[in-house]
Amino acid sequence: MDRDGPAGAARAVPTARRRRRATAGHLVRSAASAALLTTLYYLAPLDRGFDPVTVLLLVVGLAVFGGLVAWQAAAISRAQYPRLRAVEALATAVPLFLVLFSASYFLLAAQAPQSFSEPLNRTDALYFTVTVFATVGFGDIVPTTQTGRALTTLQMVADLIVVGVVAKVLFGAVRIGIRRRTGDGPEPGPER
Template sequence: MRQPRHENLRSMVAFAAVTLFYYTVPVRDLESGGAWVLTVIALLVAVALLGWVITHQVGRQLRAGDQTAVRIKSLLLLIYLVVPLFALGYFAIQEHTGDQFAGLVTKTDSLYFTMTTLATVGFGDVHATGQLGRMLVTIQMAFNLVFIGTLASVLTDQIRRRAEKVGQK
């Protein structure tokens, strides 16, 4: 079994790789042939990688049984992948339409908006103004509800198990 240090390193490498991908994938000037091809290739690689990660995580879940740590790590990896996906979606929509979001100018703005939506904070400085933007935000909010519900379930299960162990002693 892997040591926690290796798991933490793997988590940091995954976060760094996704962040690097997020900030380097081209979104502007997709009308030029080269940028369009690179974007399509990057998207195909990302989808293939996401498929592999999901398959790998499902396998880990099945092998782990009731191990809460594996379930939490899977949820963390899911966030590493889904947050940049929504952020890229928001940024691409705004870049190509120009009227779907107020206050969304850079990729960092988009990432910030995605995180404030995920955290259910919603400061209001960046917000959806168009129907397409609002539709994507609604999809993210539905994902957030499922994600937060699953995380709460995992954590509650862990607390219940620890309480049972303490009660048995």
């Protein structure tokens, strides 16, 4: 009875209000995460050279990235608003991925300026990283040494993994979260 009357409408308002608040919260956290990671990239003391320790730190950073994605996927599947949580996950994971490679390019260019077609500051390194990630091709900055090309190739392969596998994992977690919330039953087996 109440569902069709004013009482039902009154109950719907808090739900819509709660959804708007949740959306705003997720969007603010998403923007804050991306801004924080970018700020940390610009403030980080990147004064060491590009050496085996740098490569090890990149590998560790990529492992942290993988762990973050796995943790985010689990959080998405349990979230009240899985789609919003997925946006937040991407807004944290992708900038982390990009600044890891940007820092590596910056360190390589600082130690061996001939590694790229022009000197790289932090903004140039970030620009180059995003150019490679977005697959728009090389323009004004290109790797010119074997190390620069190897690092760029590593990023290209990792980009494919991020775009393919990570996106599939996060969107799969959204599907699970929506099914869990709506009670449509267990997640079906692997898609074929």
